[in-house]
Amino acid sequence: MEKQKKSYYVNMVEANVKDNGKIKMDEVLNFNFGGHHDIAAMVEKAKSLGFAKDKHAKEFVLAMRFMHHVIKKNSDNALFAEFGPQFEAFKKSLKAQVGCNCEEK
Numbered sequence: 509m510e511k512q513k514k515s516y517y518v519n520m521v522e523a524n525v526k527d528n529g530k531i532k533m534d535e536v537l538n539f540n541f542g543g544h545h546d547i548a549a550m551v552e553k554a555k556s557l558g559f560a561k562d563k564h565a566k567e568f569v570l571a572m573r574f575m576h577h578v579i580k581k582n583s584d585n586a587l588f589a590e591f592g593p594q595f596e597a598f599k600k601s602l603k604a605q606v607g608c609n610c611e612e613k
Contacts, residue, residue, distance in 0.1 A: 511544035512544065513542055513543065513544055514542060514543060514544065514545065514546065514547075515540060515541075515542040516540070516541045516542065516547060517538065517539075517540055517541075518537075518538060518539055518540075518541055519535065519537075519538040520535070520536040520537050520538070521533050521534065521535055521536060522534045522535075522536050541573075541574070541577070543573070543577070545573060547569060547570070547573065550569045550573070550608075551565050551566050551569045553606040553607065553608065554568055554569050554606065556606060557605065557606065572599070572602075575595065576595070576599065579591075579592050579595055
């Protein structure tokens, strides 16, 4: 059975409070991101890892997904020669801890 591809839109905005108390919003970056993972479900599983705040689970999941994607798409880059295998081992251990049985594509 093939997994359904999901698509996400990431939009980062910098919020600056001005002297008059108003907030100025400046878009920093935006991009589309996709894959077969359900990011919301991953965050719920990550909450069981003992983060101090729920927002840390969200940050962790996004960081892991983004890093995995970059390493996978740039596996021949010397930058990841040492770190890539360590990241994969960490990811495998993490999946075992949270009970993820999904297979990567």
